[in-house]
Amino acid sequence: MPVFNAHVPANRFSSQQKRALADALNQSLVQGLGIPEGDRFIMISEHGEDELFLDPTFMGMQRSSDAMIITVLLGAHRPMGDKRAVAETINRLVVEALGVSPDDIFIALIPVPNENFSFGKGELQLAEGAPRW
């Protein structure tokens, strides 16, 4: 249940590219964390150029007008190694999918306990037992 919201510049990526972005985010969980492919819950939000601001060089990056902010609601139980794996994999796969620079992808992993997710029917399906994902 990591849930993505990718905030991208408006009118920059085609519909096909946005679908490829969603596939890349899904695959980052599969390849980076061994999560089932069906666990695919993704939002993309477009922002006009007066609505999305990423400093062009902060922390030694060379950001372009492709730059985006990706938030991930990630299981709060994830250790540092998992966080590194998912950030690295998101970056690599989104770069491949969209042809953007690795410097253009800002990621924030927001910790949320697994027991706080409802996949439907109003139930908190992961409230019982050890975390699976």
Added chain:
Amino acid sequence: MPVFNAHVPANRFSSQQKRALADALNQSLVQGLGIPEGDRFIMISEHGEDELFLDPTFMGMQRSSDAMIITVLLGAHRPMGDKRAVAETINRLVVEALGVSPDDIFIALIPVPNENFSFGKGELQLAEGAPRW
């Protein structure tokens, strides 16, 4: 101060339905957690069909093109019973309000300490005393 952001498919729900969705989310706090009706802070975001992806069957659901993701900034002090109550009530009331399937509502409860909210004037009004909501 639970704050909602409902991410829904674009051009799927009428303006009247979006207002009914907001009312349902507000009532989920009133009925599910005994929160005052005035505590009503709600965002709705529309996403095109190339911007919102929920797997059609993951975790045993039958999701349709009505499927939505609702995030809730919820007091971090809430015990499991409150989480279950609010998820169940959101689902029931949104199903009633929009006529969608119970399987179409994905919910993520993001824990935020009460002391982290400002209702206006730049003050953190809930920083003192025991949590009320």
Added chain:
Amino acid sequence: MPVFNAHVPANRFSSQQKRALADALNQSLVQGLGIPEGDRFIMISEHGEDELFLDPTFMGMQRSSDAMIITVLLGAHRPMGDKRAVAETINRLVVEALGVSPDDIFIALIPVPNENFSFGKGELQLAEGAPRW
């Protein structure tokens, strides 16, 4: 790396005002927390009048149709004093920048550990050492 998402009423603020809002949010970190000016990662989202709901009077405010919800992904290590400083500074500077009422600014500070941010290249740049920001 506090990251902002300002949810504002659609067609209410000009492009120039939205840029001034972003500047005010950036300056709230500089002036309120001593964070470097280059740490500027900001999203603005517009919502139609059937998509953004803030109760007009809850908690003793007089909210208008300018009312907005600002979320901030803030370092989870921040003590209460820092939270108060940033909320106060956001409110003051946004009021100055947009000419809105202090009552019209709702803020939620969402705690995120510093180690959970990637500024680019898929690395978690703040994972090592004591929190700087």
